[in-house]
Amino acid sequence: MRAALVLIALSLTGTASAQPLVSAAPDRIEVTVYRDPDRGEEAMDLGWLDGFALISERRRVRLPAGESVVRFEGVAGGIVPQSAIVTGFPNGVVERNRDAYLLSPGTLLDRSLGRRVHLRRTSLATGVVREQEAVVRSGAGGAVVLESADGIEALRCTGLPETIAYDEVPAELSAKPTLAVRVRTAAPVEADVTLSYLATGFDWEATYLAELSDDGRSMRLFAWLALASTDETGFPNADTQAVAGRPNYERAEVPPSEGGPLELRCWPGATTSDIVDVVQGEEFTLSGAVRVDDVINELPQVESDEGSIIVTASRVGGMAQVAAQEDLGDLKLYRIPEPVTIAANSQKQVALLVRENVPVDTVYRYRDEADDTDVPDRPANRFIVTRNREQENLGLPLPSGTVAAFVAYRDRPFLIGQGSLADHAVGEDVEIDIGAAPGVTTMIEAVASGRDWEEFDLTVTSDRPHPIRFEAELAVPDDMRLTRASLPERDGMRLWAVEVPANGSRTLRYRLQRNPRPR
Numbered sequence: 001m002r003a004a005l006v007l008i009a010l011s012l013t014g015t016a017s018a019q020p021l022v023s024a025a026p027d028r029i030e031v032t033v034y035r036d037p038d039r040g041e042e043a044m045d046l047g048w049l050d051g052f053a054l055i056s057e058r059r060r061v062r063l064p065a066g067e068s069v070v071r072f073e074g075v076a077g078g079i080v081p082q083s084a085i086v087t088g089f090p091n092g093v094v095e096r097n098r099d100a101y102l103l104s105p106g107t108l109l110d111r112s113l114g115r116r117v118h119l120r121r122t123s124l125a126t127g128v129v130r131e132q133e134a135v136v137r138s139g140a141g142g143a144v145v146l147e148s149a150d151g152i153e154a155l156r157c158t159g160l161p162e163t164i165a166y167d168e169v170p171a172e173l174s175a176k177p178t179l180a181v182r183v184r185t186a187a188p189v190e191a192d193v194t195l196s197y198l199a200t201g202f203d204w205e206a207t208y209l210a211e212l213s214d215d216g217r218s219m220r221l222f223a224w225l226a227l228a229s230t231d232e233t234g235f236p237n238a239d240t241q242a243v244a245g246r247p248n249y250e251r252a253e254v255p256p257s258e259g260g261p262l263e264l265r266c267w268p269g270a271t272t273s274d275i276v277d278v279v280q281g282e283e284f285t286l287s288g289a290v291r292v293d294d295v296i297n298e299l300p301q302v303e304s305d306e307g308s309i310i311v312t313a314s315r316v317g318g319m320a321q322v323a324a325q326e327d328l329g330d331l332k333l334y335r336i337p338e339p340v341t342i343a344a345n346s347q348k349q350v351a352l353l354v355r356e357n358v359p360v361d362t363v364y365r366y367r368d369e370a371d372d373t374d375v376p377d378r379p380a381n382r383f384i385v386t387r388n389r390e391q392e393n394l395g396l397p398l399p400s401g402t403v404a405a406f407v408a409y410r411d412r413p414f415l416i417g418q419g420s421l422a423d424h425a426v427g428e429d430v431e432i433d434i435g436a437a438p439g440v441t442t443m444i445e446a447v448a449s450g451r452d453w454e455e456f457d458l459t460v461t462s463d464r465p466h467p468i469r470f471e472a473e474l475a476v477p478d479d480m481r482l483t484r485a486s487l488p489e490r491d492g493m494r495l496w497a498v499e500v501p502a503n504g505s506r507t508l509r510y511r512l513q514r515n516p517r518p519r
Contacts, residue, residue: 029058363385400420
């Protein structure tokens with residue numbers, strides 16, 4: 001559990017402490033996931049998600065007359081506290097401050113400072129357990145000092161198995177990420193409250209599957225919307241959407257929680273083999289009705305497949321339901337048509353789009369590099385090219401993501417390449433580089449030279465059983481010009497576009513002439 005668990009509690013400025021009212025879980029959740037704005041076309045790093053989510057929760061709260069502290073349990077562990085907005089209370093929120101105490105062995109001990117606890121010690125010789133009362137005199141940041149009728153001693157420094165039992169969990173501690181607010185009402189009331197906040201540790205990406213037809217002139221384009229969360233809180237049956245684009249967002253730092261694991265330091269008189277290791281979750285138990293394990297087990301049980309991907313694709317009338325795209329100012333919103341569960345520490349995939357019979361061209365492209373001369377059999381890259389228009393059965397914003405291209409062979413799909421897709425607006429050209437095509441090779445040979453010029457042959461050879469479209473992009477140095485070949489310019493390069501016959505080759509001869517020196 002990372003140190004992003006946050007508890008926002010209100011100060012008791014000049015008033016007596018009120019008994020907290022606990023809202024254990026929301027009645028309705030809406031989660032909007034924003035991509036990492038700096039990730040570009042790269043795939044998500046599932047170990048470190050730098051996107052974020054806007055989470056909105058609806059809760060029903062019963063308030064007595066007077067002042068009350070309301071604790072909203074089960075918020076996201078990565079909550080950005082300064083972003084939290086609470087609406088729906090009749091008189092609004094009186095006050096709030098940040099605190100960060102969550103249930104752990106360290107915080108349990110710290111919040112019991114000066115209180116009586118039960119010290120249980122087991123004899124290694126007889127197995128008899130002796131229990132006595134003790135007072136906690138130091139916190140969790142070092143040697144835990146206890147005072148009992150026998151005097152003052154440090155925990156676990158006797159060489160005997162020892163444990164501390166508590167009568168209760170302090171009211172200010174929670175086993176779940178919690179947001180607490182102080183409110184005031186003149187009379188008892190039931191209120192529908194909306195809690196909205198930003199949370200870190202989320203991200204999403206599009207994953208495209210392109211299935212090319214036998215003749216390579218069309219494709220079926222399918223895309224998954226992959227949502228990922230590294231948050232320890234799950235959100236069951238949430239209305240979920242994803243936002244594409246670059247909102248004006250300044251990354252916020254999530255304050256760390258206080259407390260944490262317990263550290264024990266001492267110099268026991270017994271041998272090290274006689275000392276039982278401190279194990280979090282076993283070291284501290286609670287006498288009576290409340291135990292640490294009991295509190296933790298009360299966390300809501302949601303589907304959680306850490307390290308796996310949960311796939312959701314409901315169907316209506318035999319067709320997969322896909323995310324509906326909406327405009328959100330300059331951003332694009334993809335709304336999932338039915339509630340889904342965003343489990344803790346998990347990934348989930350839902351259908352993003354399906355497009356049939358998208359006309360495409362296949363282009364083999366070579367880009368000239370300075371050291372390519374006399375390098376034989378340099379493969380060209382294969383590009384799938386189309387336009388994002390309704391005429392091509394597209395005509396919708398395409399979010400960036402990875403692309404896997406397949407062809408069918410004997411009724412089975414075979415992967416022919418992988419690439420990436422940048423964000424594309426409606427009307428833009430779409431070019432997907434799916435990698436090298438070993439059967440289409442190029443070679444540049446120096447064939448002649450003079451005092452201020454040099455001639456080259458660029459030869460492309462194809463083993464394809466049908467004609468192919470080939471493009472070569474040639475770089476011309478600043479101090480030279482291209483002669484003996486009239487080639488148009490594209491993106492600062494000279495472009496040679498040609499059709500290569502089936503199982504054939506084509507050659508371009510061009511000259512690079514040095515520019516005359518200015519007088």
